Amino acid sequence: MITPFQRAWVVTCRGTPEEALSLRTDWPVPQKLEPGEVLVKVEAGALNPAGWKMMRMMPNFVFPRPHVAEFDFAGTIANANGTELFEGDAVYGFIPVEITQKTRQGALAEYIRIPEDYVVPRSTNLTAIEASGLAAASQTAYQAIYVQGQLSPGQIVFINGGSSAVGAFVIQLAKGIGAKVVATASAKNEVFVRKMGADEFIDYTKLDLAKYLVEHAPSPKFNLIFDAVGLIDPSLYTHSEAYLQCGGIFITSGPLPKNTSAEIWTLLKTVVALVTPAILGGTRRKYECVAL
Ligand SMILES: NC(=O)c1ccc[n+]([C@@H]2O[C@H](COP(=O)([O-])OP(=O)(O)OC[C@H]3O[C@@H](n4cnc5c(N)ncnc54)[C@H](OP(=O)(O)O)[C@@H]3O)[C@@H](O)[C@H]2O)c1
Incomplete structure (x- = not known):
């Protein structure tokens, strides 16, 4: 059962991670998937220098806030939505900046709605934490x-x-x-x-x-x-x-x-x-x- 709300680390303003990040418990879980999109249950999200640099530098008109932080993730498919993937498949991938700009999603959340092109199957010898640093x-x-x-x-x-x-x-x-x-x-x-x-x-x-x-x-x-x-x-x-x-x-x-x-x-x-x-x-x- 997927709850309507999730926990997420949200970038609320321009600044250092300490100033900008807030742990929200009421961030909506994506309910509607477009054709070709999948819903991923996140197991691990990676921190990337691009994350804190953009947090600190980018004005709101370029990178609208609030949005969920970070881009690299690993997890399992929660809704395959008729794509070539299956529920339960272990995957990893990344969220391009333009998707965050449009949908306000990021890797430091419990669920991500993402086109299947940005997700690849994860082999069994890779843990979610290891895979989240790859993409x-x-x-x-x-x-x-x-x-x-x-x-x-x-x-x-x-x-x-x-x-x-x-x-x-x-x-x-x-x-x-x-x-x-x-x-x-x-x-x-x-x-x-x-x-x-x-x-x-x-x-x-x-x-x-x-x-x-x-x-x-x-x-x-x-x-x-x-x-x-x-x-x-x-x-x-x-x-x-x-x-x-x-x-x-x-x-x-x-x-x-x-x-x-x-x-x-x-x-x-x-x-x-x-x-x-x-x-x-x-x-x-x-x-x-x-x-x-
Ligand atoms: N990670 C990504 O996906 C990604 C994507 C696009 C762009 N970038 C950009 O690429 C840069 C590196 O990111 P990263 O994630 O690869 O960094 P990282 O894994 O944190 O690597 C940092 C390493 O760079 C080395 N270093 C620091 N100053 C140096 C210098 N003056 N000369 C030579 N080596 C130096 C250090 O190596 P030693 O410990 O050996 O000294 C340090 O361990 C950042 O500017 C980031 O914004 C990263």
Whole structure:
């Protein structure tokens, strides 16, 4: 028996999670499903940096509040609604931002109404908690490497933040393609990053990364740079002509400041670096944000 109301962590205003989140017990359970939608009973929801960044940054007219927090989830099908799934199937998936904007749903609730395209069956060797962390990070990595980066076998890719959730997927996908991978992390994560498949490792805490890469540029230069950290400082990009091939691409997971007042000037430097034409000293390399 599905109750008409559910518990949900709801984003009520712009601010930090502490300021913005409220545990509601009267959030409505979706009653009516459109064709192609399923109802998922949530077992686990994951926290993602995108969640708190949007909570803090996005104005109400872009991201209407109140809405339920977060995007990644795992659970079981509560209503298959005539789709190819069955009641009780173990699944995981994610809620795209545009669905939250439209329906105010999020992962930190007991039930989610979602098109079946955003849900995949979960194998028995994955717990709900493990599976809830997979969808957005792996899709971001796929989008960066396959769709925007179009990495090919034999190419060489530099991944900043190889120990991050997105970075670890990027390493595995790049190795699967047959590319050579150079990745950064701090020393405590070297074993993990190499286990993911990195051929070369750089401890970013011990050096000025852009300066190091200028001095140790590979030959041939990188075909693709993926900044999985979303650095606010633009120097890894602005120095990239020295180590990224002409025709190569610099992709970032998205430079959103953690602390708006302290980092806004650094972010402005990034904006200036991106809009300055080459004739006025701008960087002659393509720069893109990964777009899910
Ligand atoms: N997760 C997603 O689904 C997703 C989707 C789209 C965009 N993003 C964006 O991608 C970025 C990373 O997200 P995530 O979830 O993958 O993060 P995460 O799993 O929390 O990873 C953070 C890791 O980044 C590494 N790091 C921090 N500063 C670094 C630096 N200056 N240079 C190199 N590595 C550094 C640290 O590695 P060490 O501990 O080894 O130092 C840290 O453990 C965020 O900006 C996020 O908004 C994430």
